[in-house]
Amino acid sequence: MTKGIEAVETKYFTMAHEFRLESGRTIVPVTLAYETYGLLNDKKDNAVLVMHAFTGDAHAAGSHKGDKGKGWWDFMIGPGRALDTDRYFVICINVLGGCKGSTGPASVNPKTGKPYGLDFPVVTLGDMVNAQVKLIDHLGIDKVYAVLGGSMGGMLALQWAALHPERVKCVIPIAATLKHSPQQIAFNEVGRQAIMADPAWNGGDYYGKAIPEHGLAVARMLGHITYMSNESMEKKFSRRVKGDTGGFQFSPDFEVEGYLQYRGQNFVKRFDANSYLYITKAMDFFDLSGEKLFEKGDLGQTKFLVIAFKSDWLYPSSQSQNMVRQLKMHHVDATYCEINASYGHDSFLIETEGSRQVHLIKHFLANWK
Amino acid sequence: MTKGIEAVETKYFTMAHEFRLESGRTIVPVTLAYETYGLLNDKKDNAVLVMHAFTGDAHAAGSHKGDKGKGWWDFMIGPGRALDTDRYFVICINVLGGCKGSTGPASVNPKTGKPYGLDFPVVTLGDMVNAQVKLIDHLGIDKVYAVLGGSMGGMLALQWAALHPERVKCVIPIAATLKHSPQQIAFNEVGRQAIMADPAWNGGDYYGKAIPEHGLAVARMLGHITYMSNESMEKKFSRRVKGDTGGFQFSPDFEVEGYLQYRGQNFVKRFDANSYLYITKAMDFFDLSGEKLFEKGDLGQTKFLVIAFKSDWLYPSSQSQNMVRQLKMHHVDATYCEINASYGHDSFLIETEGSRQVHLIKHFLANWK
Numbered sequence: 001m002t003k004g005i006e007a008v009e010t011k012y013f014t015m016a017h018e019f020r021l022e023s024g025r026t027i028v029p030v031t032l033a034y035e036t037y038g039l040l041n042d043k044k045d046n047a048v049l050v051m052h053a054f055t056g057d058a059h060a061a062g063s064h065k066g067d068k069g070k071g072w073w074d075f076m077i078g079p080g081r082a083l084d085t086d087r088y089f090v091i092c093i094n095v096l097g098g099c100k101g102s103t104g105p106a107s108v109n110p111k112t113g114k115p116y117g118l119d120f121p122v123v124t125l126g127d128m129v130n131a132q133v134k135l136i137d138h139l140g141i142d143k144v145y146a147v148l149g150g151s152m153g154g155m156l157a158l159q160w161a162a163l164h165p166e167r168v169k170c171v172i173p174i175a176a177t178l179k180h181s182p183q184q185i186a187f188n189e190v191g192r193q194a195i196m197a198d199p200a201w202n203g204g205d206y207y208g209k210a211i212p213e214h215g216l217a218v219a220r221m222l223g224h225i226t227y228m229s230n231e232s233m234e235k236k237f238s239r240r241v242k243g244d245t246g247g248f249q250f251s252p253d254f255e256v257e258g259y260l261q262y263r264g265q266n267f268v269k270r271f272d273a274n275s276y277l278y279i280t281k282a283m284d285f286f287d288l289s290g291e292k293l294f295e296k297g298d299l300g301q302t303k304f305l306v307i308a309f310k311s312d313w314l315y316p317s318s319q320s321q322n323m324v325r326q327l328k329m330h331h332v333d334a335t336y337c338e339i340n341a342s343y344g345h346d347s348f349l350i351e352t353e354g355s356r357q358v359h360l361i362k363h364f365l366a367n368w369k
Numbered sequence: 370m371t372k373g374i375e376a377v378e379t380k381y382f383t384m385a386h387e388f389r390l391e392s393g394r395t396i397v398p399v400t401l402a403y404e405t406y407g408l409l410n411d412k413k414d415n416a417v418l419v420m421h422a423f424t425g426d427a428h429a430a431g432s433h434k435g436d437k438g439k440g441w442w443d444f445m446i447g448p449g450r451a452l453d454t455d456r457y458f459v460i461c462i463n464v465l466g467g468c469k470g471s472t473g474p475a476s477v478n479p480k481t482g483k484p485y486g487l488d489f490p491v492v493t494l495g496d497m498v499n500a501q502v503k504l505i506d507h508l509g510i511d512k513v514y515a516v517l518g519g520s521m522g523g524m525l526a527l528q529w530a531a532l533h534p535e536r537v538k539c540v541i542p543i544a545a546t547l548k549h550s551p552q553q554i555a556f557n558e559v560g561r562q563a564i565m566a567d568p569a570w571n572g573g574d575y576y577g578k579a580i581p582e583h584g585l586a587v588a589r590m591l592g593h594i595t596y597m598s599n600e601s602m603e604k605k606f607s608r609r610v611k612g613d614t615g616g617f618q619f620s621p622d623f624e625v626e627g628y629l630q631y632r633g634q635n636f637v638k639r640f641d642a643n644s645y646l647y648i649t650k651a652m653d654f655f656d657l658s659g660e661k662l663f664e665k666g667d668l669g670q671t672k673f674l675v676i677a678f679k680s681d682w683l684y685p686s687s688q689s690q691n692m693v694r695q696l697k698m699h700h701v702d703a704t705y706c707e708i709n710a711s712y713g714h715d716s717f718l719i720e721t722e723g724s725r726q727v728h729l730i731k732h733f734l735a736n737w738k
Contacts, residue, residue, distance in 0.1 A: 181599060182607065183597075185626065186593075186602065186626070187594060189590070189623075189625070190629070193583075193586070193590060193630070193633070194566075198566065218562050221555075221558070221559045221562060224555075225555045228552075230550060230552045233550065233551040239550075239554070253653075254554050254558075254653065256554055256555050256558070257554065260555055260559070277619050
């Protein structure tokens with residue numbers, strides 16, 4: 001593997017004016033956390049926008065100073081890698097409503113001097129995209145070369161194409177959908193109910209107090225099951241029992257239970273419960289089915305690469321196939337690839353599972369540039 | 370459809386002696402709630418044991434006096450039906466550890482005069498079966514003609530065959546498995562964690578106080594998703610929105626959300642949270658893989674009908690196929706049927722989905738009697 005990105009740092013962009021949401025409500029100030037890798041060329045036509053998934057952040061590649069951990073898509077981004085930083089100016093922005101440096105429900109509401117909580121307005125995937133457009137404008141970029149991402153990141157890539165068809169050339173939705181099915185909504189709703197059932201959630205007003213860690217951990221545990229495949233869980237855990245629990249009191253007896261608890265408890269330290277609610281609702285309301293993807297423009301100049309994973313049962317490949325069908329019906333240039341990875345929905349985040357993904361994206365982007 | 374069972378009532382059997390568990394611990398007294406339909410013949414060889422699923426009960430058919438509701442498998446049981454009460458003496462028993470009339474964690478511990486809570490000993494599916502054997506003995510039945518059930522009921526039917534191969538002639542496991550996969554354990558664990566995360570759970574000591582209704586409702590909501598198929602949710606809910614929620618505050622906006630909340634809240638009224646913990650743990654520890662199904666006898670005289678549903682992703686048909694493979698490898702007479710029902714795991718409970726199931730069971734039983 002080639003050498004990756006060197007030390008990076010997260011930057012912040014604060015909008016000069018109030019930001020108007022699709023609902024008509026406004027937020028001020030709006031700050032977006034973002035990172036960039038590589039250099040914007042003189043023609044400013046080599047920008048590649050990487051969209052993170054639900055609980056992701058702007059730190060897609062490289063390491064922060066003093067931190068050995070790599071960004072979440074490091075194997076994809078760097079000199080000679082699929083998102084080749086010798087050619088492309090790669091940008092990753094934390095979504096509006098998030099909790100990784102961008103304005104969200106944990107941010108201070110200037111009207112009260114306290115965190116918004118549930119006073120934060122409802123945001124949509126369209127709002128997240130429109131906020132990113134402000135940053136792209138600020139960077140002087142008229143048209144991005146490509147926008148891509150997995151899961152919610154793929155839905156955001158579609159939303160970019162739908163709202164700003166003239167401003168994007170290549171779109172790569174990975175393990176995504178044009179809209180959530182009732183099952184996808186239902187899984188999200190159970191996560192939300194778990195958070196809201198925690199008394200510490202307190203109607204969203206918990207900042208500076210005990211956080212709803214139990215509810216949030218349960219939500220994350222459930223999420224984890226849906227991100228893996230039955231097969232990958234089988235490989236990873238089988239039915240191995242954790243040591244001798246001697247006299248069982250509903251402690252985690254199986255390794256898979258201990259792993260889920262660990263992941264749940266870890267998540268609580270790094271994610272805000274209200275952001276969980278706002279972002280999952282935004283995903284559930286996202287709907288570009290029917291003609292909605294084509295309302296602002298015919299996408300005739302846009303190239304799509306749609307990627308699905310065979311073992312992904314949360315965003316099944318039938319949803320990607322349906323997306324391609326819609327694109328083809330509208331005479332849009334769309335390529336479909338179903339990758340035979342076994343890890344489930346999270347395959348796009350895993351280098352070993354995603355080697356075909358890397359290859360496909362690299363060549364797709366090189367073809368059009 | 371033929372006329373069903375007339376008015377029925379739940380009966381209770383209390384063991385004369387202390388009951389010894391597989392763990393070596395004992396419980397006294399042990400009461401089992403049960404119902405019977407049809408008559409035991411003179412040879413006492415026409416008993417059919419119906420095993421209920423996880424949250425089921427002894428009320429499998431007919432109506433209780435003053436209650437128009439039918440038992441949970443009424444379409445299956447009655448004169449001329451698959452479990453023909455003109456021919457068979459049908460018995461359904463609430464499991465040990467349950468909360469529908471049989472002894473469980475909500476029962477009074479005679480040593481303290483208070484409900485057991487977590488002082489109730491751990492029970493296994495083997496214990497549930499061995500407790501049923503005491504009742505079968507009490508009824509004077511040496512060998513049951515058939516034992517059958519869906520989901521945990523199917524696992525209990527297998528456990529009957531494993532522990533008492535000489536006492537059962539026909540076994541029909543439906544939508545079941547020889548052991549839970551890590552994914553099945555993981556879903557159960559999230560349900561348990563949701564319950565235990567509710568402060569009202571209070572270490573299992575909540576009887577006579579506020580019950581852990583929020584946690585239990587979340588667990589049930591999750592369960593419901595796994596009992597349905599993606600397709601059946603699509604048919605039932607699509608993405609229809611519930612009225613106008615005007616200004617959304619994480620209220621249930623989609624019909625599927627309202628439905629899940631309703632089911633969750635209803636469940637809380639009829640099921641005990643500690644029973645949820647004990648029974649799911651018993652299922653997770655159940656393991657008849659490898660040689661374990663055959664350790665007490667070769668099952669050479671036993672006939673198996675193994676039924677799976679194509680749309681069941683929680684207990685996928687591969688698990689039933691594996692069961693049949695094990696049986697065949699041990700030269701056991703086993704028939705396998707995969708039914709093309711669309712409802713998912715719960716198909717066995719639904720008359721319209723289960724019409725092929727009814728037909729198969731009826732003829733399988735008639736063939737051997």
